[in-house]
Amino acid sequence: MKRNTTSAGDRSFRYTTGAFALGLVLLVVGIAIVLSTESALSISKFGLSFWRTSVWDPVAGEFGAFPFIWGTLYSSTLALLIAGPIAIGIAIFLSELCPDWLRTPLTFLTELLAAIPSIVYGLWGIFVLVPLVRSLQLSLPEWMSNMPLFTGPPYGVSLLAASLVLSIMIIPYTSSVAREVLRAIPASQREAAYALGSTRWEATKVALFAARTGIFGAVMLGFGRALGETMAVTMVMGNRAEVSWSLFAPQYTMAAVIANEFKEAVEDLHLHALVEIGLVLFVITLVVNTGSRLLIWRMTRERRQMPRVTATVPPAESAA
Amino acid sequence: MTMKLFSLRGWRLAAAGACVIALGAGVAAQKQQITGAGATFPYPIYSKWFSEYNKLHPDIEINYQSQGSGAGIRQITNQTVFFGATDGPMTDDQKLAAPGPILHFPTVLGAVVPIFNLPGVSAELKFTGPLLADIFLGKITRWNHADIAAANPGVALPSTAIAVVHRAEGSGTTYIWVDYLSKVSPEWKKRVGVANSVNWPVGLGGQGNEGVAGLVKQTPGALGYVELIYAAQNSISFGAVQNSSGTFVKASVAATTAAGASAAKPCGGGVKIDCMPADFRVSNTNAAGPGAYPIASFTWLLFYESPKNKVHGKTMVDFLKWALTDGQKFAAELGYAPLPPAVVQLEMEALKKIKVQQ
Numbered sequence: 001m002k003r004n005t006t007s008a009g010d011r012s013f014r015y016t017t018g019a020f021a022l023g024l025v026l027l028v029v030g031i032a033i034v035l036s037t038e039s040a041l042s043i044s045k046f047g048l049s050f051w052r053t054s055v056w057d058p059v060a061g062e063f064g065a066f067p068f069i070w071g072t073l074y075s076s077t078l079a080l081l082i083a084g085p086i087a088i089g090i091a092i093f094l095s096e097l098c099p100d101w102l103r104t105p106l107t108f109l110t111e112l113l114a115a116i117p118s119i120v121y122g123l124w125g126i127f128v129l130v131p132l133v134r135s136l137q138l139s140l141p142e143w144m145s146n147m148p149l150f151t152g153p154p155y156g157v158s159l160l161a162a163s164l165v166l167s168i169m170i171i172p173y174t175s176s177v178a179r180e181v182l183r184a185i186p187a188s189q190r191e192a193a194y195a196l197g198s199t200r201w202e203a204t205k206v207a208l209f210a211a212r213t214g215i216f217g218a219v220m221l222g223f224g225r226a227l228g229e230t231m232a233v234t235m236v237m238g239n240r241a242e243v244s245w246s247l248f249a250p251q252y253t254m255a256a257v258i259a260n261e262f263k264e265a266v267e268d269l270h271l272h273a274l275v276e277i278g279l280v281l282f283v284i285t286l287v288v289n290t291g292s293r294l295l296i297w298r299m300t301r302e303r304r305q306m307p308r309v310t311a312t313v314p315p316a317e318s319a320a
Numbered sequence: 321m322t323m324k325l326f327s328l329r330g331w332r333l334a335a336a337g338a339c340v341i342a343l344g345a346g347v348a349a350q351k352q353q354i355t356g357a358g359a360t361f362p363y364p365i366y367s368k369w370f371s372e373y374n375k376l377h378p379d380i381e382i383n384y385q386s387q388g389s390g391a392g393i394r395q396i397t398n399q400t401v402f403f404g405a406t407d408g409p410m411t412d413d414q415k416l417a418a419p420g421p422i423l424h425f426p427t428v429l430g431a432v433v434p435i436f437n438l439p440g441v442s443a444e445l446k447f448t449g450p451l452l453a454d455i456f457l458g459k460i461t462r463w464n465h466a467d468i469a470a471a472n473p474g475v476a477l478p479s480t481a482i483a484v485v486h487r488a489e490g491s492g493t494t495y496i497w498v499d500y501l502s503k504v505s506p507e508w509k510k511r512v513g514v515a516n517s518v519n520w521p522v523g524l525g526g527q528g529n530e531g532v533a534g535l536v537k538q539t540p541g542a543l544g545y546v547e548l549i550y551a552a553q554n555s556i557s558f559g560a561v562q563n564s565s566g567t568f569v570k571a572s573v574a575a576t577t578a579a580g581a582s583a584a585k586p587c588g589g590g591v592k593i594d595c596m597p598a599d600f601r602v603s604n605t606n607a608a609g610p611g612a613y614p615i616a617s618f619t620w621l622l623f624y625e626s627p628k629n630k631v632h633g634k635t636m637v638d639f640l641k642w643a644l645t646d647g648q649k650f651a652a653e654l655g656y657a658p659l660p661p662a663v664v665q666l667e668m669e670a671l672k673k674i675k676v677q678q
Contacts, residue, residue, distance in 0.1 A: 055519065056519060057518070057519035058490075058515050058516075058517050058518060058519070059512065059513035059514065059515045059518050059519065060513065060519070126534060126538075130538065131538065134539075153481055153483065155483060155524055155539060156538065156539065157524055157535065234488065234527060235527060235531070238524040238525060239488035239524065239525030239526075239527075240520075240523070240524060240525060241519075250524050250525075252525075256488075259489075260488045260489035260490070260517075260525070260527070261489060261490050261517050263387055263388035263390060263391055263489065263490060264388040264389060264390040264391075264489065264490025264491060264492075264516040264517060265390050265490060265516075265517075266389070266390040266393055266394070266414065266515075266516065
């Protein structure tokens with residue numbers, strides 16, 4: 001009797017939690033469906049050319065998302081390149097090298113960065129970063145300012161300003177996850193490395209190698225956040241829908257154009273085109289996440305396949 | 321209404337309400353909540369009006385969500401709000417999409433002014449319409465261009481590059497600005513056109529009046545546009561613009577009302593320009609008259625000609641009568657220009673078209 005009730009409880013517990021998990025999946029599917037139906041007009045009118053064309057003209061009813069896709073991927077990738085090494089460096093310092101008395105306040109402070117609302121970053125960007133970027137551009141020597149990467153008038157509001165703000169915003173995410181991952185690597189790993197006569201750097205490398213899938217996951221988490229960031233980016237990016245390689249050119253992102261134009265979009269086609277941008281962003285986020293999952297999965301599998309060959313590779317699962 | 325009272329107030333009030341209705345006194349004793357949505361540009365004056373009107377009629381509560389003109393038009397079309405508000409009149413297509421005829425009522429006028437940041441130049445610059453259009457088309461790129469110099473004799477203009485700044489988000493302010501540019505420049509009309517957000521040939525996008533003003537302030541050589549109210553409240557200096565009578569006019573509340581006066585005569589008898597069409601869907605930029613500031617426009621409230629809820633309809637008609645007369649005195653202090661009396665008269669006449677409970 002007693003066993004029966006327990007198993008009934010177990011079952012209902014399992015069903016309830018299962019329903020929660022399933023609900024989340026259904027929610028994602030629901031979002032995809034709503035985004036598709038709400039952008040039907042634009043999808044049927046422009047088809048795949050929506051991804052490739054660059055004209056965004058609400059008056060003429062012509063919509064192409066390429067400049068926004070470009071701006072989003074360019075700024076996020078650049079942010080990732082800036083933030084990734086710094087965040088991993090912070091994580092290594094905090095988990096491996098930092099003296100105990102400093103660790104807690106420092107961890108607290110880096111995580112505090114994540115708690116600052118993005119509009120505050122935007123304001124800071126406008127008042128501090130944008131003038132800095134402008135004076136940086138003005139101080140470039142002539143031969144550099146003619147390179148495609150640095151051309152354009154010195155506005156200050158630019159791709160570079162947006163990427164810098166983004167990188168500061170994603171550092172706390174990446175570094176705190178990477179730190180947790182590193183801390184989850186058993187101390188015995190490092191001790192073993194020391195026992196074999198490793199230096200501190202070599203022992204750290206062992207821990208890093210063990211944690212690499214988790215660290216990769218942490219970096220991708222930051223990337224995902226950068227893709228969707230809206231407010232801070234739109235405030236410092238100049239909001240110009242034009243594809244350019246220049247770091248100093250004003251550009252536009254997908255999230256920013258949705259936020260900016262949705263409220264005042266009157267024509268149905270305009271509205272549908274904006275929702276389709278949302279759909280594109282959704283698809284890109286899915287692809288990025290699936291891609292990084294696959295990469296992590298491959299890395300883990302490789303590791304499992306050759307545990308005996310490389311003695312320094314620990315079979316420990318990463319925390320992420 | 322009685323049904324609503326049953327659920328909201330309990331039986332005692334319902335019984336009281338039933339008694340009142342039975343006595344034939346009806347409407348007055350019931351608390352009314354009316355919702356509208358739309359343009360952000362007139363939000364300060366609308367919220368002032370609704371709160372003042374509530375002081376006069378404590379049983380009437382009008383809620384307004386300033387979500388943008390686009391949202392206002394969409395919501396009244398879908399009948400999710402009782403009334404809408406917009407900075408650009410609805411197009412014929414938009415009107416056809418609504419389940420019933422929608423009427424426009426101008427409430428106040430607003431103006432948009434050019435602001436600039438030109439180090440070394442302290443004079444207040446003058447602009448002509450075609451000049452502004454050419455700058456925003458990217459055809460004039462330096463401040464010492466001959467056309468700018470011609471409009472500003474005696475001002476030493478530097479060769480600084482012009483950085484055009486516009487609104488990043490869709491906005492009624494943009495609508496007024498580009499509506500003006502398309503009237504003074506055939507090329508603008510053809511290449512860019514008029515809407516709340518357009519495909520800008522050049523320039524940077526700033527968010528809101530404050531974003532545009534901030535970018536202009538920070539960028540040497542910048543030229544942008546903001547609402548007159550915003551420039552006035554933040555003491556940002558702005559340029560004068562030449563109107564269609566050939567006078568350079570600096571924007572002010574009086575100059576904006578003067579612009580509205582050119583739309584005071586009803587259209588008809590062959591007159592199509594500088595007059596008021598019967599449905600009030602007038603584009604009032606580039607108005608004539610010596611004191612008229614050319615980048616000025618009405619902002620509108622939208623109502624169904626035959627509202628579903630006749631009681632609310634009556635209330636809003638009464639409110640509008642008040643707003644167009646007594647309410648106008650609140651406009652100037654908030655930076656809006658009051659309507660010319662002739663326009664008010666036309667509207668009072670048109671209000672009779674709304675089918676309400678008498």
